[in-house]
Amino acid sequence: MRAMFAIAWKDFRSLVSSPIFFVISGLFCCLLSFTYIRQIFDFARRSMVLAHQGQGVNIHMSVFASHLSLVNLILLLAIPVFTMRALAEEKKMRTYDLLLTSPITATQISFGKFLAVFMSGMVLLLIAAIYPLGTALFADFSWGPLISSFIGLALLMGIYIAIGLFASSVTSSVILAAFLGMVLILSFWFIGQGAGFSDDPVLSAFFEHVSVGQQFVSFLQGTLKLTAVVYMLSAIALFVFLTQRVVESSRWR
Amino acid sequence: MIEVKNLTKNYGDRKAIDTLSFKVSKGEVVGFLGPNGAGKSTTMKIITGYMAPTSGSVEVDGLDVFEDPVEVKRKIGYLPEIPPVYGDMRVIDFLKFCSRLKGVPGKTMNSAVASAIEKTSLQDVQKRMIQNLSKGYKQRVGLAQALIGDPEILILDEPTVGLDPTQVVEMRKLISSLRGNHTIILSTHILPEVQANCDRIIIINNGSIVASETLADLAQSQSGTCRIGVQVARDVEKAKSKVSLVEGVKHILINGMRLDIEMSHSSEGIEAVATQIVESGSGLLEFRIESSNLEEIFIKLTSEKETSMGGVQ
Ligand SMILES: Nc1ncnc2c1ncn2[C@@H]1O[C@H](COP(=O)(O)OP(=O)(O)OP(=O)(O)O)[C@@H](O)[C@H]1O
Numbered sequence: 274m275r276a277m278f279a280i281a282w283k284d285f286r287s288l289v290s291s292p293i294f295f296v297i298s299g300l301f302c303c304l305l306s307f308t309y310i311r312q313i314f315d316f317a318r319r320s321m322v323l324a325h326q327g328q329g330v331n332i333h334m335s336v337f338a339s340h341l342s343l344v345n346l347i348l349l350l351a352i353p354v355f356t357m358r359a360l361a362e363e364k365k366m367r368t369y370d371l372l373l374t375s376p377i378t379a380t381q382i383s384f385g386k387f388l389a390v391f392m393s394g395m396v397l398l399l400i401a402a403i404y405p406l407g408t409a410l411f412a413d414f415s416w417g418p419l420i421s422s423f424i425g426l427a428l429l430m431g432i433y434i435a436i437g438l439f440a441s442s443v444t445s446s447v448i449l450a451a452f453l454g455m456v457l458i459l460s461f462w463f464i465g466q467g468a469g470f471s472d473d474p475v476l477s478a479f480f481e482h483v484s485v486g487q488q489f490v491s492f493l494q495g496t497l498k499l500t501a502v503v504y505m506l507s508a509i510a511l512f513v514f515l516t517q518r519v520v521e522s523s524r525w526r
Numbered sequence: 527m528i529e530v531k532n533l534t535k536n537y538g539d540r541k542a543i544d545t546l547s548f549k550v551s552k553g554e555v556v557g558f559l560g561p562n563g564a565g566k567s568t569t570m571k572i573i574t575g576y577m578a579p580t581s582g583s584v585e586v587d588g589l590d591v592f593e594d595p596v597e598v599k600r601k602i603g604y605l606p607e608i609p610p611v612y613g614d615m616r617v618i619d620f621l622k623f624c625s626r627l628k629g630v631p632g633k634t635m636n637s638a639v640a641s642a643i644e645k646t647s648l649q650d651v652q653k654r655m656i657q658n659l660s661k662g663y664k665q666r667v668g669l670a671q672a673l674i675g676d677p678e679i680l681i682l683d684e685p686t687v688g689l690d691p692t693q694v695v696e697m698r699k700l701i702s703s704l705r706g707n708h709t710i711i712l713s714t715h716i717l718p719e720v721q722a723n724c725d726r727i728i729i730i731n732n733g734s735i736v737a738s739e740t741l742a743d744l745a746q747s748q749s750g751t752c753r754i755g756v757q758v759a760r761d762v763e764k765a766k767s768k769v770s771l772v773e774g775v776k777h778i779l780i781n782g783m784r785l786d787i788e789m790s791h792s793s794e795g796i797e798a799v800a801t802q803i804v805e806s807g808s809g810l811l812e813f814r815i816e817s818s819n820l821e822e823i824f825i826k827l828t829s830e831k832e833t834s835m836g837g838v839q
């Protein structure tokens with residue numbers, strides 16, 4: 274356990290102090306600030322109009338949901354950059370030798386690496402959370418859907434990280450790891466899109482079930498479904514397990 | 527302590543090592559010697575559990591490396607060919623990280639790190655980023671990493687590469703101070719290093735062991751033969767045919783006007799060779815008996831094998 278946290282802490286420190294992290298989180302802040310402020314003003318204007326007509330508007334669905342979808346979109350592209358160095362660079366710099374000859378298991382290595390990127394990703398999510406929290410200072414809204422959305426987003430990020438880690442484990446080229454990670458994550462997103470093209474109701478239900486997008490929508494809507502949580506956790510487990518297999522198998526080559 | 531049995535490793539269809547077997551007992555310091563590409567690093571990587579052999583087994587302290595990898599790795603400190611250091615860490619942070627990886631208890635961590643730093647004289651650079659250190663210092667950080675937690679077995683792949691002469695001497699002192707409590711396997715191309723450090727040498731060539739003896743035994747076993755270098759003025763062939771009649775001559779090589787004679791060591795034999803050459807009338811210019819030192823033994827053992835394998839690597 275201690276070795277796993279040592280790996281996680283070391284990687285976390287080196288990641289968050291790297292220039293690439295500064296650049297990405299800086300861009301992340303700018304982009305979010307820009308779109309969020311526009312949406313808030315838009316929302317204020319519309320709610321005033323609608324209030325005249327005696328109707329209420331839901332800040333969660335009209336502002337937060339699109340804010341979080343944008344965060345998700347950025348994570349989609351940023352996470353492979355965070356995970357690319359995790360194992361590929363260890364191999365290239367030969368520090369992999371140290372990990373593989375230390376008295377630790379491939380599982381500890383994989384989970385340590387996962388935790389490291391997850392903690393760095395949480396930094397981005399904390400930045401993203403500042404916006405709705407700031408809104409809470411001058412607006413009243415129900416917290417349930419917001420919290421459930423953030424849980425969903427954290428789990429979704431976990432899936433991206435596990436996939437990115439797997440991509441990093443199969444190559445010793447950092448660039449290739451980032452590229453492969455992005456391709457895999459995007460393909461993962463598009464599995465569910467098969468639903469729209471299928472006439473067969475069974476097939477269509479199946480696709481809807483395995484679609485990560487559909488699962489995420491249920492979090493966004495504020496319904497914290499057990500099946501959705503289990504789905505996300507199993508996807509994370511699957512890719513961390515695949516990574517663990519690759520790390521383990523490096524001894525056999 | 528370490529028992530290697532019939533170890534074979536193929537990289538694709540290239541054989542790196544071929545049915546290697548040897549034993550190292552507790553407290554022994556063993557030197558691995560061999561030309562480039564002989565398979566020294568490959569053997570070491572397999573012993574440390576870094577990779578699996580194609581066939582064969584390695585036992586450390588009665589534990590199989592591939593059945594109990596974690597237990598075995600706990601006993602071994604390993605310095606690979608390229609020191610495994612993280613450029614973006616400070617020396618002291620890196621060593622703390624290593625001690626956590628190796629499961630050094632939290633209470634003793636600081637003293638373990640301090641003693642590794644002291645043994646490798648890294649005090650002056652302990653707060654510096656590893657990427658800014660010179661090659662020799664990186665090598666020392668790699669060595670400090672291997673020493674952390676005081677493992678029973680040390681496997682050092684070319685530990686003195688890149689070190690300055692003072693550090694090489696320090697390294698020798700370090701190894702002799704570790705002698706007795708630790709079992710050490712080190713690989714090197716530098717023969718005086720073996721003479722200074724090791725109880726026993728294992729010479730590997732083309733993936734097979736060509737000698738595995740104590741230094742004294744090795745010198746002894748080779749002392750039965752001696753080499754004579756002879757320079758003549760003319761008629762080399764004639765001299766050769768004369769000399770080959772002498773009893774005890776094993777091998778004669780013609781090299782221009784030179785004859786390299788290998789024969790069993792006896793004063794009568796040498797005398798007879800000298801007589802034959804003089805009688806052949808080919809004009810003796812030089813007659814030198816070459817003593818068999820470690821370097822020669824090394825070259826002889828490794829080149830013999832090469833020619834017997836067709837001279838191809
Ligand atoms: N990863 C690899 N893939 C393919 N072949 C390899 C690999 N590593 C080593 N070899 C081959 O295995 C053989 C033994 O290599 P090894 O590194 O063990 O030699 P060595 O004795 O350590 O040499 P040196 O003195 O140069 O360090 C060489 O022929 C080498 O080309």
Ligand SMILES: [Mg+2]
Pocket residue numbers: 566567568607683
């Ligand atoms: Mg080598």
